[in-house]
Amino acid sequence: MSTIGHAVVAGIAQAAAFFWDSLFGLIFGFLISAVVQVMLTPATMDRYLGPTLKGLLYGTGFGIISSACSYGAAAAARGFYRNGADIRSVLAFLISSTNMNLAILILFWSLLGWKFAFAEFFGGIIIIAVIVIGFSLLFRQGELGRLQRQYMANNTEIESHAGCHPDLSQCHTDPSPEVVEGGHRKSQWLAVASTALADVRMLRTELIVGYLIAGYAAALIPPGWLAGALHAVGTVPVIGYVLLLLVGLLIAIATFVCSMGNVPIARYLANAGIPLGANTSFIYGDLLILPLIAIYRKSFPARITWTFVALFAFGAMLAGAIMEKLIGSTLGGISMGSMAVNDRFTLIANVVALTAVAVLALAVLPKMPFWDRKST
Numbered sequence: 001m002s003t004i005g006h007a008v009v010a011g012i013a014q015a016a017a018f019f020w021d022s023l024f025g026l027i028f029g030f031l032i033s034a035v036v037q038v039m040l041t042p043a044t045m046d047r048y049l050g051p052t053l054k055g056l057l058y059g060t061g062f063g064i065i066s067s068a069c070s071y072g073a074a075a076a077a078r079g080f081y082r083n084g085a086d087i088r089s090v091l092a093f094l095i096s097s098t099n100m101n102l103a104i105l106i107l108f109w110s111l112l113g114w115k116f117a118f119a120e121f122f123g124g125i126i127i128i129a130v131i132v133i134g135f136s137l138l139f140r141q142g143e144l145g146r147l148q149r150q151y152m153a154n155n156t157e158i159e160s161h162a163g164c165h166p167d168l169s170q171c172h173t174d175p176s177p178e179v180v181e182g183g184h185r186k187s188q189w190l191a192v193a194s195t196a197l198a199d200v201r202m203l204r205t206e207l208i209v210g211y212l213i214a215g216y217a218a219a220l221i222p223p224g225w226l227a228g229a230l231h232a233v234g235t236v237p238v239i240g241y242v243l244l245l246l247v248g249l250l251i252a253i254a255t256f257v258c259s260m261g262n263v264p265i266a267r268y269l270a271n272a273g274i275p276l277g278a279n280t281s282f283i284y285g286d287l288l289i290l291p292l293i294a295i296y297r298k299s300f301p302a303r304i305t306w307t308f309v310a311l312f313a314f315g316a317m318l319a320g321a322i323m324e325k326l327i328g329s330t331l332g333g334i335s336m337g338s339m340a341v342n343d344r345f346t347l348i349a350n351v352v353a354l355t356a357v358a359v360l361a362l363a364v365l366p367k368m369p370f371w372d373r374k375s376t
Contacts, residue, residue, distance in 0.1 A: 007220060015215025022069040024349035025103075026207075027357060029072015033079035034195035038188060049085035049093070051144070056132060059089035063096030070286045071207055071295075073097035075199050078299035082152065087144055087304055088135050092128045095312075098287060099124035103349065104263070112267050115327050119280045123319035127284065130315030131308065138307060151301040190364045209291055217254065218265070230274055241275070245317040248278040252285025262286055277324025284316035 049055045059080075066076065077094040081087060098104070100121045109117040135144065200207075230251075234244045252262065262283050269279050286292075288309060296305045 007216075010219035011212070011216035013215070014219045015211045018215060018218075019211050020350065021346055022071070024346070024353035025069025026072045027353035028066065029069055029074075029076050029097075030196045030199055031192070031356065031360075032066050032072075033076040033199055034192040036076065036079045036083060038191040038195055049080055049089035051086040051088060055086055055089040056092050056128070059085075059092035060096040060100070060128065063093040063098075064100050064102060066093075066097050066101070070098050070289070070292055074292055074295045074299070078295070079199075081148070081299060084148075087148065087300065088132050091131050091135075091308060094287065095124055095128050095131070099127070099284060103345075106345070108263060108266075112263070112270055115276060116266065116270070116280070116283075118327060119276060119319075119323035120283060123280055123284065123316075123323050126319040126322060127312060127315035130318060131311050134311040134314075135307065144304070147301045147304060189360060193360055193364045207291070230269070230278065234275070234278070241277075241321075242317075244275065244278040245281045245320050248274075248280075248282035248320065249285040249288065249313060249316055252282050253288050253290070275324055276327070277320035277322075279320075280323050281316050281320035284312075284319065287312060288316075 048058045063073065066073070073094050076097070077090050080090045080093060105117045105121060108120050139147075230244060230247060233247050234240045236243055266279055266283050269282065270276070293305070293309060296308065299305075300308070
């Protein structure tokens with residue numbers, strides 16, 4: 001019984017640690033999504049994230065400077081798509097926010113060295129190219145826009161129930177003209193807070209399940225066994241390296257670890273001698289974990305969701321192979337880094353994020369009904 005109790009406590013502790021490591025990404029991801037949904041009209045979103053090279057660059061740039069957590073990025077991508085953004089630009093944002101984000105690149109550089117930071121960033125560009133080219137080839141001209149309009153029309157009622165508080169006069173998916181066109185600043189921030197809370201409520205099951213599975217996987221699966229199994233796969237004749245890339249992707253899917261939680265695991269695998277390409281595909285795989293796929297299914301049409309999953313899996317393996325070929329044998333090695341740097345960075349980022357939540361709460365609480373304040 002003591003062994004079982006220790007395993008239970010260890011899994012919960014690991015889940016809490018992963019949650020702490022990604023808290024700032026979650027907070028800023030949901031807040032960015034809420035601001036997008038409330039402050040930007042569909043016409044504005046179409047201008048910034050349209051079906052053009054400019055839209056792709058904007059989507060990629062937004063991701064680089066925004067959330068570094070897969071869950072928060074998925075929430076923001078959902079908001080972009082609901083407000084009329086082109087799916088290719090939305091997915092460029094999703095990929096760049098988890099693989100090319102400045103915060104996560106800093107962590108990779110400090111814990112793993114420049115090669116992994118380089119591979120993370122430029123591999124993300126390769127995956128975006130695969131996604132954009134794939135969607136452009138697999139869908140006829142105008143079909144993506146038609147699917148988007150049809151999906152939103154069919155899910156208006158569902159979105160209303162998921163995104164509206166029963167006592168609020170407006171739905172977060174359809175801000176009132178007072179909020180969109182100016183209104184009072186407090187009314188705008190009230191809508192932002194209500195929207196963020198609605199998104200958290202909608203995605204809370206996926207988040208809880210994801211963190212618990214991540215925690216128990218990290219606590220109960222010996223890392224040495226994992227590294228040994230990867231080495232064995234790599235020795236398979238002819239197709240060993242391709243299998244290793246695939247296994248790296250599957251490990252990420254099985255462990256359910258968010259982007260920030262991948263960093264220490266990737267560091268261990270690198271020190272154990274796993275090829276850079278396979279480790280890179282493992283890093284990318286956090287966008288294919290089951291809770292995130294469940295979020296995609298709630299956010300996009302089914303055909304778009306499964307096309308993205310297939311193209312992303314191919315793109316992640318291709319990016320890993322290309323990065324291995326380009327820099328896998330170059331000078332630079334692995335920097336041991338310092339976990340204290342990661343801890344300090346996480347602490348500061350979380351304090352900033354929680355402060356932002358506190359400021360927002362102080363700004364909007366006076367305008368919220370008393371009972372709603374208790375529920376938040």
